[in-house]
Amino acid sequence: MLAQQQKLQFSAFSGLYALIVPKDNLLRKISELIDFAFIYEELLDKYCLNNGRMAESPVRMFKYLLLKTIYTISDVDVVERSMYDMSFKYFLDMSPEEAVINPSSLTKFRKLRLKDADLLNLLIGKTVSLAIEKDIIKSRSIIVDATHSLSRSNPYSALEVLRERSKLLRKAVYSIDEDMKGRMPEKNASGELADELAYCKELEKLIESDQALCLIPAVKQKLNLLKEIVEDTQENYTLSKDRDARTGHKSVDSKFFGYKTHLAMTEERIITAAVVTSGEKGDGPELPILLKISQDNGIQVDTVIGDSAYSGKENLKLKDKSDQNINIVAKLNPSITQGFRKDEDRFDYNKAADMFVCPAGHIAIRKARQGEKNVGKNQVDTYYFDVEKCKICSLKDSCYKTGAKTKSYSVSIKSSLHKGQMAFQQTEYYREKASHRYKIEAKNSELKNVHGYGRAISNGITNMQMQGALAIFTVNLKRILKLTT
Incomplete structure (x- = not known):
């Protein structure tokens, strides 16, 4: 009741x-x-x-x-x-x-x-309406970017998570009382999860037996975090299963397992829209929905500021739509601003790695450009994938030809396709607007380093959306307070 x-x-x-x-x-x-x-x-x-x-x-x-x-x-x-x-x-x-x-x-x-x-849109909409009510938002631009969050279950197994948390607890204890080293239970040397759970419980019992020690905030917080992990592991027996998370790529050699949060933010640093996806999704395709959510929340937009991932053909068409007429301040990249390409809805471009990612989430291992660089002639970028992975891939029936020695994906580049955008990049307006893009990088850092958004606290995309809603609500309120005082 x-x-x-x-x-x-x-x-x-x-x-x-x-x-x-x-x-x-x-x-x-x-x-x-x-x-x-x-x-x-x-x-x-x-x-x-x-x-x-x-x-x-x-x-x-x-x-x-x-x-x-x-x-x-x-x-x-x-x-x-x-x-x-x-x-x-x-x-x-x-x-x-x-x-x-x-x-x-x-x-x-x-x-x-x-x-x-729908907590994510509810809380963002509330803070945006509050900012509009207080006449904070003066600009007509939104800055877009995506930030990644590691899955709770990765890159560690349940065993590794328990060991890391128990290590942090021991470290906190030793900073208070080094003599505790001689009283600690013997560490688990086996690779069995049950043995590690038993060790963590024994460690908890020892710390809790010292009332003065376990009441010290630094120790107590680490102890409570260990208890939460132990309890969760006992219920699910493993922390390594997150069915909604996927592998994404930050660069050619750097990858992560988790989620992406695609953000739109005004020049006043008020977040106006957010979309949470699994980690392998591209940045550019999320722009139209970020734009629509921002407009539905009352933001008037005439310019979108982003990196090269947002300079795809479909996004650049926003300039020519009579009901939009949106300037795209994003540097052209020939790999994503070409004309028609086969399977364009299945292969995503990763700007950080400058490579394409296949439908299964595998990133290309190299690329080569073919054709002469002359006006009127088309060049082609060909991206090559690890064929050994293709042979055992679950999607090989629709993507890989049995017995093929290579798997590649080609993108044609038309030299005259984006002359209008190239001319726009040379204008003073473009340069002035592009200078604001750093602001969203700072906002991503605040979300991660101040409010714990670098890692999911629960499994599943629904929980990630809830975590994002609260984190974004918090940073927006703090920003509104700063601008009003």
Whole structure:
């Protein structure tokens, strides 16, 4: 059962907040900036309104998740900190003496209440409308890029994840008390997951037996993270299975297993749209949907700023559409700005590696250009793939001819195809707009390094979207606060 629980809790001790929580406190400023009642309205149909036990306010539960993202801490730590941190209690609309929730309630809230909610578009749309309301957004340009997030289950097996977390815990303990080295349980030398689980439990038991040590924040946070991994491993027995994640390429020699988040952002550094895909997807094909979401959120766009991955033929056509007339400030690349090519919807260009990726996610190993470089004649770039991989590929029936010694993919290059765009690249307007592209790189860095977006905290693309929604909501609120003060 759910009641209107987002109302302020009145208490004889509420006056403490005015004394203890400073006016410039981040959480106080966020509370004053935005009304979180929209969360209650969005999730109302997820609750029974007239039957069952009284549920915790969805607004408060959402705020718990937001605190996790702002401070990059675990479920256990965010609940515990809300016991004594008055700024947390103020943000959560709790009276100073009010009891906190059980950490397990956050897991249930994510799975039962947020499972089918389009949280990503809801939260981005809310912050964009807030920025427009406060007259922050002056530009008519969006900057686009994609950032990658590693899957929770990769590149380590469950055994390796447990070893890494136990190592970090031991390191935190030794920084406090080096004498603990002699008391530590013997490390697991076998390759068995069950033995490593037993070792981690023994390590947990030892640390928890020292009450003074396990209450030190640096140790306690590492201990709680290890506990979460142990619990998850016991439930699923492996952390190496993430069915939605895929292998993507950052360069010829560098790859990752996980997801991509495709972002659009104004020159004022307000994120206006985001799309989460598996890691192998190309950047360029996501531009039209990023543009549409940004426009649906109220952003007027006449220019798109991006790298060469966005200079594909279909994106450049936005300039000629009467209802769009969008300038594409993206450097031309002959590998992706050619005319018709076979299977163009199946082979994706990877800008960092300057290679094409086949439908199975394998990147080309070399390329060669053929034909004379003369006006009026077409040249061809041919990309060669590792034929040994093709022989055992699950998609070989539709892609590889049995017995072939090579597998290649050719792209024709027409020298006169993009004269208009080449001329546009020489203009002062193009150069001025291109100078803003660095801003989205800095935003990607903030998401990853400050708010933990470099790695997924749960398996599955739905959970990745939820993580992205909270991270982007956080950085947008912080940016709005900075621009309004």
